Amino acid sequence: xxxxxxxxxxxxxxxxxxxxxxxxxxxxxxxxxxxxxxxxxxxxxxxxxxxxxxxxxxxxxxxxxxxxxxxxxxxxxxxxxxxxxxxxxxxxxxxxxxxxxxxxxxxxxxxxxxxxxxxxxxxxxxxxxxxxxxxxxxxxxxxxxxxxxxxxxxxxxxxxxxxxxxxxxxxxxxxxxxxxxxxxxxxxxxxxxxxxxxxxxxxxxxxxxxxxxxxxxxxxxxxxxxxxxxxxxxxxxxxx
Numbered sequence: 001x002x003x004x005x006x007x008x009x010x011x012x013x014x015x016x017x018x019x020x021x022x023x024x025x026x027x028x029x030x031x032x033x034x035x036x037x038x039x040x041x042x043x044x045x046x047x048x049x050x051x052x053x054x055x056x057x058x059x060x061x062x063x064x065x066x067x068x069x070x071x072x073x074x075x076x077x078x079x080x081x082x083x084x085x086x087x088x089x090x091x092x093x094x095x096x097x098x099x100x101x102x103x104x105x106x107x108x109x110x111x112x113x114x115x116x117x118x119x120x121x122x123x124x125x126x127x128x129x130x131x132x133x134x135x136x137x138x139x140x141x142x143x144x145x146x147x148x149x150x151x152x153x154x155x156x157x158x159x160x161x162x163x164x165x166x167x168x169x170x171x172x173x174x175x176x177x178x179x180x181x182x183x184x185x186x187x188x189x190x191x192x193x194x195x196x197x198x199x200x201x202x203x204x205x206x207x208x209x210x211x212x213x214x215x216x217x218x219x220x221x222x223x224x225x226x227x228x229x230x231x232x233x234x235x236x237x238x239x240x
Contacts, residue, residue: 004208005052006230009185009218015046021227024052026112026185026216027102031056032073034098040105053106054183054214057113060095061086061132067116085119086132096136103141110142110183110214112168120149126159133163144168144183153177171207172200181212188219195221201229205236 007024064084082089146168166179188194
């Protein structure tokens with residue numbers, strides 16, 4: 001198993017071309033509007049055996065209906081229902097089942113739960129997280145959690161330990177606080193426009209060290225930066 005796996009958040013090029021260059025992708029469609037199971041099965045069949053998919057959990061689990069990502073996905077949401085923020089509702093649990101089914105069809109190992117900045121460390125939100133993650137059946141899946149609101153390091157660490165979550169961060173902005181593996185997402189700054197320099201990528205390599213790591217680029221130049229980082233890893237391997 002490769003210790004450092006590199007890919008992009010979504011397919012920045014056609015799937016067949018992407019599959020020839022990378023061995024990892026984080027599926028974004030599952031966040032906006034999940035594809036049919038047969039579509040996920042076809043992706044798994046097209047991809048090489050050593051290609052790995054990770055899955056971004058459906059936004060109905062993590063984001064409220066007021067999120068602009070609902071409109072982007074063209075979702076029709078009934079008023080008064082319990083969507084988002086890990087609420088203990090039929091809607092959230094149905095969204096979880098759909099996410100899990102697609103992850104299993106893709107033979108994914110990791111599911112990412114990305115929360116919006118509006119999901120802050122309130123008592124209610126923490127209670128919802130506990131109820132959700134303590135109730136779902138993982139069947140061997142690894143859960144990564146990317147908080148984006150106001151959360152203290154102490155609360156993040158405590159929840160990750162208690163709920164068996166990997167703390168997902170942009171490692172050039174914040175050091176991951178907990179997890180047997182790294183699940184890292186490089187966003188390219190607030191506007192996603194930053195192109196990573198060779199020195200930044202070398203620094204990223206030093207941060208990772210020997211820990212098993214998923215490195216996902218999510219900036220506008222994700223394709224180019226991902227390939228640059230793969231080249232750095234290859235040159236390092238040859239030099240050993």
